[in-house]
Amino acid sequence: MFLKKIELSGFKSFADKTVISFENGVTGIVGPNGCGKSNLTDAIRWVLGEQSGKSLRTGSSMSDIVFSGSESRKPVGIARVTLVFDNEQKIFDSPFEEIEITREIKRSSGESSFYLNKTPCRLKDIADLVMDTGLGRDSLSIISQGNISSFADARPEERRLLFEEAAGVAKYKKRKKTSLAKLENVHANLERVQDHIDHLNEQLETLREQAQKARQYKTWKxxxxxxxxxxxxxxxxxxxxSLKKCTARLEQNQLDESSAKVRLNQQEDQLEQLRKQIFELDQQLSMDQNTYTKTLEESYALQRRKVEQDEKRKYAIDHADDATRIASLKEMLTEAEFEMKDRSSRLSEMRDRLTQTDAQIRxxxxAMHQAQMDLSSNQNHLNSLQSRKMVLENRLAAPYAHQQGVQAVLKARASLQGIEGAIGDLLRSDVEYAAMLSAALGGASEQIATxxxxxxxxxxxxxxRSRAGRATFLPLSVCKNRSLFPDQQIIADHAEGILGRAVDFVSCDQKYGILASHLLGNILVADHLKNATEAAKTLKYKVKIVTLDGDVVHAGGSMSGGSRKSSNNAAMLKRDLEEVKTSIEKGTKKIQEITSSISDLSSKNNRLSENRIQLRIDYEKLENIYRLKKEKVDDLQAQLSSLNAYANTGSSVIEEDSLVAQISEIHARLDDLNSMIQVSRTSRSELASQADSLEGEIRQLRRTLSSLSSEIHSDELEKxxxxxxxxxxxxxxxxxYSLTFEAASEYTCELAEKEANSRVKxxxxxIASLGDVNLxxxxxxxxxxxxxxxxxxQKEELEAASSKLLDAIDEMDQSMIVQFTEMFNKINAQLDGIFKAMFGGGRASLSMTDPENILETGIDIDVQPPGKTVKNIQTFSGGEKALIAISVLFAILKARTMPLCIFDEAEAALDQANVERFARYISRFKDQSQFIVVTHRPGTMAQCDTLYGVTMQKDGVSRVLKVLLKDAAKMSQSNSQSS
Structure with missing residues (x-):
């Protein structure tokens, strides 16, 4: 016994779990048409690896083998079939004495799962297990009516497959197929290796010359x-x-500047003190002049009193005409009052002028103090601009000095291949778009295009190799034209403030157009940040937008902006340098204007101070004249009153003496006051002279400071x-050279400067004449x-492997030829006897269509039935073909024992007599092989040792039960009647 049992669940019409146990000998499976008995054969084929839905009589999908339900039964979700084999005789190459093979499929996924002794495995594992056991997917162990017809009608080359299975050469064919695949792979590898060798040999020729050039380059370098x-x-x-000398000179000039500033501050303080003293003297002079005027008035009053006394006395003596005197006095009074009013008006004007002059001086x-502060501030700003100008000029001369790797590559571009330049230098724009271009490129401006x-x-x-730092490179060969998507372009065309794509604002050589498009083709330019953010929102933040000021709205929504950081972009550097130069010109002009303004203000101040002093003196003189005129008016009024009153009294001699004494005292006081005034005026003149001298020294110090500042700035620039x-x-x-100055100091050159420079040139x-050098x-x-x-x-190894594989293939071919020939001869030897038994005489033989090519020859069957001539199998009727094919199959079974044979209505085309012959012949082999026969022919049933009946009720589900021979005959009769 080989196949012990089969378990089915959900497979085709076997919806319920069904178990069929098999005994030794011949087991028959009977039942009416449509009951599902052939589904048992399909189940065995399916488990053993059948993948063709057509062979399994299913629909287009393998999942169709899962029970799909009926009117009274629901469909199931999974189909599972298990075959249990007895392996005591080690038919399978496995240590287990019992082999259990299971296959299941789920309706939902349509994927199959395989199990070997309940352990998940692959279809390949099942195929390898049953190889050369006679149970393969295309083996002769499962024979159906269709197989019989196919074998009889097959071409000789197709018929050969059955004989190969019988000869057991499948493993050789598989190994040969594997070896041929390996051989093909080896030959492919050999071609690739040879291509490599040819290519490397070409490289070696080129590299030999390049290496010689590189060595010459290295020597000169x-x-x-x-x-x-x-x-x-x-x-x-x-x-x-030079730095030492410049630093010493700078420090000395800074010390001189500091000392000059100290002296300037001291002299300005001293000038302020002098001006204060002059002001105090002016105040004292004014007070002294007031006192002098008052004393003079007292003198005039005493003199008038003395005159009055004299006139009274004279009046009393002379008895002059009072009426005439009164008239004269009135006329004099009118004239004196007019003069007094005129002096009063002029005094008022002079006071206004003094007040105005004081305000102007202040x-x-x-203004002078503010201008001095502006001068200092502008001088500092100018110094800062000069330093900034020098930095920008240096950076413009070496824009990538802070990028060591970039600078190193650009300097060595003559000895490197394909270096186009820094991207910031290759892509240019007008000055007004420099900030936009710098922002659009970002870090890419410092990348190097190759x-x-x-x-x-x-x-x-x-x-x-030179340890010269790092740099980022962008090969032109990887650049692609980039642009906006059509819907994005439409939005951009209608968005407010969008000026276009960044690439449209760039100029470059034609060969770098692809570079500009790659970096800038999908970036938009906006006039300012507000419109940029609005456009970005409309574009759902999928496009990068930059503004003319260099602000950026990135794809994704993040924004960058603020004051611009110094850039290495040449246009940006030139723009900054021009701005700084313009600012320096404006600053220099501003300083000149402020210096000129300070000089003008100083001159005006001096003139106003002198005018003020003169105005003060004139004012005091006028004030004294005014007082005299007023006193004269008062005196004339008094005289007029006295005349009108007909005063006729005279002064006493005592009063007259007293007046003379008072007048003498006042004159002495006037002389003292006049001396004091003269002394004050002399002191003021001296102080004014000192102030003028100090102002000259201050102007000289300021010129000295300006000169020192220029020298310091010049020293700083030189430094x-x-x-x-x-x-x-x-x-x-x-x-x-990756050297420090200390290490470089050890290098010596015997050549003079001029000779050394000539040698360098x-x-x-x-070196330049060498052209591109591959170092x-x-x-x-x-x-x-x-x-x-x-x-x-590698080539030698592959050639050896190829030879070894060819030897192995030759060896396998010889083994297959030997085994196939031996099996062919055995089958051919058995066929004639079996044919005579099946046909009651005659003869049959096998022949090769191409005996010279055993590995590919087809198999023909020549048959001579009793009383007929020799014919090819194709010329017989269907029943005769079936009997001939069955004869060949029995010849194969006799030549090679099969552990299991399954006949699925293989004898359906035979008449009753031939069915009985067929059945009897099966019985001859039942001791050496296990037979499972699906049949509805009584002659076949009669030779079965065990019978199973398959039935199907209205629910569409197949069921299996053991039956007796008489019941099987009834089933067969029922099947015949239904037919």
């Missing part, structure tokens, strides 16, 4: 480097010496330039040589 390092060391030493002093990715890799290797030259030299040492010309050529040559040797060894 080392000499050039030695001279340049020595010259740089000399330059740095000279710069250090305004001038405030011809292709190979040139970028070579440049990176150069940076690594900065020297420091820049020294830093550039140090940077060259570090960037180009010649070496550079020689890595020697190493590449060694590397390619090693690769060539490696591929040669």
């Amino acid at each position: 080392e000499e050039l480097s030695g001279i340049e390092i020595a010259l740089l060391a000399r330059q740095i030493s000279a710069c250090e010496e 305004q001038l002093e405030h 011809r292709d990715d190979r040139c970028a890799r070579l440049a990176i290797e150069f940076l690594k 900065a330039r020297t420091e820049t030259r020294m830093e550039q030299a140090l940077m060259r040492l570090n960037t180009d 010649k070496l550079r010309s020689q 890595s050529a020697p190493a590449q040559y060694d590397e390619v040589s090693a690769q060539s040797e490696f591929f040669e060894s």
Whole structure:
């Protein structure tokens, strides 16, 4: 016994779990048409790996084998079939004595799962297990009526497959197929290896020349480097010496400036003190003059009184005409009052002029103080602008000095391949768009464009080898034209403030148009940030937008902006430099204007001060005259009153003497006051002279300070330039040669400066004459040589593998030829006897269509039934063909024992006599093979040892039960009647 049992669940019409146990001998499966008995054969084929839905009589999908339901039964979700085999005789190559193979499929996914002894496995594992056991998917162990017809009607080449299965050469064919695939792979690898070898040999020829050029370049470059390092060391030493002198001169000028500022402050304070003293003297003079005037008035009053006394006495003596005197006095009084009023009006005007002059002086002093502060502030700002100008000029001369890697590549571009330049230099714009372009490019402006990715890799290797820093490269070969999507372009065209795409504002060489499009083709430009944010919102933040001021709304919604950081973009640097130069011109002009204004203000102040002093003196004189006129008016009024009163009394001699004494005292006081006034005026004149002298010294100090400031600025510029030259030299040492100044100082050059520069020029010309130099050529040559040797060894190994595989294939071919020939002869030897038994005589034989090509020959069957001539199988009737095919199958079974044979209505086309012969012949083999026969022919049933009946009720579900022979006959009769 080989197949012990089969378990079905959900498979086709077997909706319920069904278990069929098999015994030794012949087991028959009977039942009426449509009951599902052939589904048992399909189940066995399915478990053993059948993948064809047509062979399993299903629909287009394998999941159709799952029970789909009926009017009274619901469909099930999974189909599962298990075969249990007895492996005591080790038919299967497995240590287990019982083999259980299960396959299941789910309706939902349509995917099959396989299990071997309940362990998940692959279809391939099942196929390998049953290979050469006679149970393969295309084996002769499962024979149906369709197989019989197919075998009889098959072409000789197709019929050969059955004989190959019988010969057991499937494993050889599989191994041969694998070996041929390996051989094909080996040949493909050989072609690839040979292509590599050919390509490497071409490279070696090129690299040999490049390596020679690289060695010459290295020799000249080392000499050039030695001279340049020595010259740089000399330059740095000279710069250090110059810096020492410049620093000492700068420090001295700064000390002189500080000392001059101290002196200026002191003299300005001293001038302020002098002006204060002059003001106090002016006040004292005014007081003294007032006192002098009052004393003079007292003198005049006493003299008038004395005159009155004299006149009274004279009046009394002379008895003059009073009427005439009165008239005369009135006329004199009128004239005196007119003069007094005139002096009063002039005094008022002079007071206004004094007040106005004082206000003007205060305004001038405030303006001078403010102008001095403006001068200092503008001078500091101008110094800052000069420093900024020098920095920008240096940066414009070396825009990528802070990017060591970028600067190193750009300096070495003559010796590198395909270096186009920094992107910020390749893409240009007008000055007004410089900020926009800088913002649009961002960090890409400092990237280096290369011809292709190979040139970028070579440049990176150069940076690594020379330890010159890092840089980012963009190969032109990877650049693509970029633009907005059509819907985005439509929105941009109608958005307020959108000026266009950034690429439209850029100019560049034609070859860099793809670079501009790659970086700027999908970036929009807006006039200002508000419109940029509105447009970005409309575009759902999927497009980057930059403004003319350099603000950015990034794709995604983030924004960047604010004051601009200094850029390395040449246009931006030039723009900043022009702005700084313009500011310097304006600042210089402003300082000149302020200096001129201070000089004018100082002159005006001096004139106003002098005018004020003169006005004060004139005012005091006029004030004295006014008092005299007023006293005269008062005196005339008194005389007139006295005359009108006919005063006729005289002064006593005592009163007259007293008046004379008082007048003498007042005259003495007047003399003292006049002396004091003269002394004050002399002192004021001296102080004014000192103030004028100080003002001259202050002007000279200011000129000195201005000169010192210019010298200091000049020294600072020279120092900065020297420091820049020294830093550039140090940077060259570090960037180009990875050396410090101390290390460079050890390099010596016997040549003088002029000769050294001449040699440098010649070496550079020689190096330039070499053209592009592949510095890595020697190493590449060694590397390619090693690769060539490696591929040669690979070629030898592959050729050896190919020879070995060909030998193995030849060996397998010989084994298949031997086994196939032996099996063919065995089957052919058995066929004639079986044919005679099945046909009651006659003869039959097999023949090869191409005996010279055993591996591919077809199989023909030549048959001579009793009493007839020899014919090919194709010329017989259907029943005869079936009997001939069955004869061949029995011949195969006799030549090679099969552990299990399944006949699914294979004898359906035979008549009753031949069915009985067929059944009897099966019985002859039941001791060596297990037979399962699906049939409805009584003759076949009669030879079965065990019978199972398959029935189907109205629910559309197949059921299995053991039956007796008589019941099987009834089923067969029922089947015949239904037919």
